[in-house]
Amino acid sequence: MAAGISLILTITGTSITWNTEMTYEVFLETSCTVQGDLDCDGEVGLSDLEIFCLSWLSSDGQELYNPYCNLSFPQNETIDLLDFSVFAGEWLK
Numbered sequence: 001m002a003a004g005i006s007l008i009l010t011i012t013g014t015s016i017t018w019n020t021e022m023t024y025e026v027f028l029e030t031s032c033t034v035q036g037d038l039d040c041d042g043e044v045g046l047s048d049l050e051i052f053c054l055s056w057l058s059s060d061g062q063e064l065y066n067p068y069c070n071l072s073f074p075q076n077e078t079i080d081l082l083d084f085s086v087f088a089g090e091w092l093k
């Protein structure tokens with residue numbers, strides 16, 4: 001019989017537990033299904049507005065630029081009123 005390691009993973013929410021005594025917490029990257037839901041909590045609210053404001057008038061390449069705030073289509077390279085218009089349209093959804 002070949003030597004080896006058998007590993008069983010149990011995935012519960014954002015936690016992966018190995019069949020050993022070690023437990024690893026991982027954060028799974030998820031994609032938000034609601035446009036403008038910048039913190040991926042399932043709705044567009046004040047916490048998203050806070051994230052949006054942090055990147056207000058920033059452009060691609062700048063430190064505060066957040067591509068997830070670039071909501072208008074076709075996209076430009078700046079977080080501007082076009083993006084805010086989309087964001088406001090999704091407000092409280």
Ligand SMILES: [Ca+2]
Nearest residue numbers: 037039041043
């Ligand atoms: Ca949200």
Ligand SMILES: [Ca+2]
Nearest residue numbers: 070076078083
């Ligand atoms: Ca934009």
